[in-house]
Amino acid sequence: MSALPRPSTIFLAAITTLVAVxxxxxxxxxxVSSFFTVSHGNVxxxxxxxxxxxxxxxxxxxxxxxxxxxxxxxxxxxxxVVSGTLLALYYHGRRSGRSILQFIIFLPFLMPPIxxxxxxxxxxxxIGLERSLLTVxxxxxxxxxxxxYRTVLMRLQSMSRTLVEASYDLGATGWQTFWRIILPNLxxxxxxxxxxxxxxxxxxxMITILVTGTQSTLPVRLWAMMRLGFSPDINALVxxxxxxxxxxxxxxxxxxIPRQMATERS
Amino acid sequence: xxPRDRRLPLLVTVLAFALPVxxxxxxxxxxxxxxxxxxxxxTIVYTPTLGNYVRFFTDPIFLPVFWNxxxxxxxxxxxxxxxxxxxxxxxxxxxxxxxxxxxMLLLVPLLMSxxxxxxxxxxxxxxxxxxNKALVALGILHEPSTLFVFxxxxxxxxxxxxxxxxxxxxxxxxLERIPQTLLRASDDLGASGLQTFLRITLPxxxxxxAxxxxxxxxxxxxDFLTPxxxxxxxxxxxxxxLYSQFGTAYNWPFGAALSVALAIVVICAILIGERFGxxxxxxx
Numbered sequence: 384m385s386a387l388p389r390p391s392t393i394f395l396a397a398i399t400t401l402v403a404v405x406x407x408x409x410x411x412x413x414x415v416s417s418f419f420t421v422s423h424g425n426v427x428x429x430x431x432x433x434x435x436x437x438x439x440x441x442x443x444x445x446x447x448x449x450x451x452x453x454x455x456x457x458x459x460x461x462x463x464v465v466s467g468t469l470l471a472l473y474y475h476g477r478r479s480g481r482s483i484l485q486f487i488i489f490l491p492f493l494m495p496p497i498x499x500x501x502x503x504x505x506x507x508x509x510i511g512l513e514r515s516l517l518t519v520x521x522x523x524x525x526x527x528x529x530x531x532y533r534t535v536l537m538r539l540q541s542m543s544r545t546l547v548e549a550s551y552d553l554g555a556t557g558w559q560t561f562w563r564i565i566l567p568n569l570x571x572x573x574x575x576x577x578x579x580x581x582x583x584x585x586x587x588x589m590i591t592i593l594v595t596g597t598q599s600t601l602p603v604r605l606w607a608m609m610r611l612g613f614s615p616d617i618n619a620l621v622x623x624x625x626x627x628x629x630x631x632x633x634x635x636x637x638x639x640i641p642r643q644m645a646t647e648r649s
Numbered sequence: 650x651x652p653r654d655r656r657l658p659l660l661v662t663v664l665a666f667a668l669p670v671x672x673x674x675x676x677x678x679x680x681x682x683x684x685x686x687x688x689x690x691x692t693i694v695y696t697p698t699l700g701n702y703v704r705f706f707t708d709p710i711f712l713p714v715f716w717n718x719x720x721x722x723x724x725x726x727x728x729x730x731x732x733x734x735x736x737x738x739x740x741x742x743x744x745x746x747x748x749x750x751x752x753m754l755l756l757v758p759l760l761m762s763x764x765x766x767x768x769x770x771x772x773x774x775x776x777x778x779x780x781n782k783a784l785v786a787l788g789i790l791h792e793p794s795t796l797f798v799f800x801x802x803x804x805x806x807x808x809x810x811x812x813x814x815x816x817x818x819x820x821x822x823x824l825e826r827i828p829q830t831l832l833r834a835s836d837d838l839g840a841s842g843l844q845t846f847l848r849i850t851l852p853x854x855x856x857x858x859a860x861x862x863x864x865x866x867x868x869x870x871x872d873f874l875t876p877x878x879x880x881x882x883x884x885x886x887x888x889x890x891l892y893s894q895f896g897t898a899y900n901w902p903f904g905a906a907l908s909v910a911l912a913i914v915v916i917c918a919i920l921i922g923e924r925f926g927x928x929x930x931x932x933x
Contacts, residue, residue, distance in 0.1 A: 391842070395739035399751075402736045402817075405810055406758040408779070409769035466668060473665040480666070487669045490677065495871020495915060497888060498680075498908050501895060505683060505905075506676035525672050586762055588874060593895075605764045609878060613768065621765050628760040636753075 410625060417618035438616035445620060448604035452585060455516060455600055459523040459584040460577045466524070467531030468573060472565075475539045485532075492529040499526065500593035507594065514596040522590045527583045531576035538572035575638035582631050684905035693901060701906035711890065711907070718887040719914065721805060722869040726816075726862045728809040733816035733861060738850075740817075741824045752821060759814045767878050770807045774798045774879070799881025807879045808869045815868060816861040819926070823857025824850070856926045863922020867915050887911060 417435050420427045439445065470488065474481045491499040503522050504514075512518060546568070550560040588602040595603060605617070684701055687694040705711050736755065740748055758766070773779045774797040781793035797803055827850060835845040873888035880886065891911065894904030 392739075392742065395735050395742070398732065398735040399739040399755075402732050402813060403755060405732075406755060406813060408773060409766045409810065410758060410761055412769045412772060412779075413765060469661075470665055470669075473661060484666065484669055487673050490673050493867075493915075493919060494677075494912060495867070495888075497871060497873050497891065498677075498912055498915075501904065501908060502676040502680040504895070505901065506679055509679055521672065528669075582760060586760075588764055602762060602764050605762070605768075606874070609764065609768050617765075621762070624762055624765075628762075629757060632753075632757060632760050 410621075413618040413621035414625065416615065417622045435615045435619040438614070439619040439623075442614075442616050445601070445604065445616070448599055448601045449620075451516065451598050452600040452602075455519050455523060456581045456584045458520045459527060460581050462520065462524045463527050463531045463580045464573055464577050467528050467576065468535050468569065470528075471532050471535040471539055475536060488532055489529045491525045492527075496526070496587070496589035497593075500590035503590065504593045514594055516596070516598055518594045518596070519591055519600065522594045523584045523587055526587060526590055527580040530579050530583065531573075534572050534576035534579065535569055538569055542568050571638045575635055578631055578635040578638065582628065582635070585628075680905050681909060683902050684909050686902040686905075688900045688902055691899060701903045704903065705906055705910060714885060714890055715887050715910065717801075718870060721801065721886065722808075722866050724805055725808045725812060725869045726865040728805070729813050729816040729865045730820070730858055730861055732809075733813055733820055734854075734858065737817050737821040737824055737857075740821055752817075755817050756814050763811070764874065766811060767807060767875055770810055771798060771803070771879050774803055774806060798879060800883045801880070803879040803881070804876045804884045804886065807875050808872065811875065812865045812868055815864045819860040819864065820854060820857040823854045823860075827853045859924075860922050860926035863918050863926065866918045867922075870911065870914060870918075 418431050418433070420430065420432065470484075474484065500522065503518070503525070507514060507518050542565075546564055547560060550564045555563065586602060587600075588606060591600050591603050592606065599607065605613075608614075608617070683693075685697045685699070687696065687698050687700055740752055740755075743751060775781070776793050776795055776798070778798070780797055781790065784790040785793060797806060831849055831853075832845055835849050840848070871888065873892050876884055876886040876889050877892070880889065887907070888911075891904055891907045894900045894907060898904075
């Protein structure tokens, strides 16, 4: 593709720059506002301040919502990684019923969240389960399960069968093979899947709005606040969340990518 | 030992089937059944009826909104692809590390909180927002306009902005899969850059474009948060009508019927994307 004439390259680069600007402008606005005073769309560049961060530390509502989000995230990760891994182990190398079950697992991920959320809302009402953090965790787990399942299954499929056969040949029992051979080989895929699951749970809004009780997670809290407009300390929160998510993204890439490249090479 | 050993796999099998069925299939099935119920003075009547579907097709409100929403989301998909294709193409002209670094750069905004992005975009599009300031400064507008917020335009612009990364990735992957040997052969045979692009690159990347369109469309049509936040009164989409059945209108069975209509459109879009998104003959 190096045969491209120059004007077209410039055109492509210009569009790409435009797209990058468009994508980053919504992130840029709150971050700038977190350090500078903004009034009526004008930024006062002369006086950088950290006052928004101080205000954030005193915003009780937001901190409670943040804690709720973290609790939900951790529970979701534990549930989805355990069940996703078990399901992947179960359906790996099994033909009967696999494609149908796989389809079912992927449904909540493919369907619009408003449909998954409403279906769960009605389901919880029908079985008499009060809306609470438990229902939120179930909703999130159902939503992210497909990602964990798929991540672990792909690693299982790329794993060499000879490892397991060698383990049996050397006299290991099924459990020993599982703990010493299969699980260590899956661990990085499980960590990567866990990070993805956490990131999705952290930002999940629609299902949460529908199935939550009185406690709200951070996105739901922000959603409720947005009607009235945000106070400046929200900008500080946005800047912190952005840093946190970029960190998560780098971690996920570290756990998921190098190993895949390594297996491709071998 | 033996009987226990035999019972354990049975338990595992039951669990492996039961969990997804209980928490995914059963709720969706109940939801589907609900769409055949009715409502009488605020309570749900559990007698099967087709009334909700008849209402959906005969009431003059719902079909036009449904259709307008589909048109809106197709437009979002077109805008996203028009912006994403040149960007993805540019990425594939880069070498090694730069290519993936820039790809990451364009995908990272996906991880940022959805609600906050909507809020920021709304402030950019608003009367005092950056867009109006820029247009006035450039002399395109004489005074700030409310053309970009609290209407259908706002939904179109916001959704496009939010969903571009979902279009970039599949197009990039399909462009990257095109064998370099084909492009070199075309060059050797005397084709110009434009001819090579139109006859080789573009046709071979169309599966990626189809997947991208299907992704963006499905995500756009299922979204409720964006139209609710930037749509104002005039930007009424199907998602908002659907949601209102579970809030102010309080008609769950009718809401369920609307969801079924939405689900059918989504499934069709996914199937079309799947059908045309499969790459044929690129793996030479």
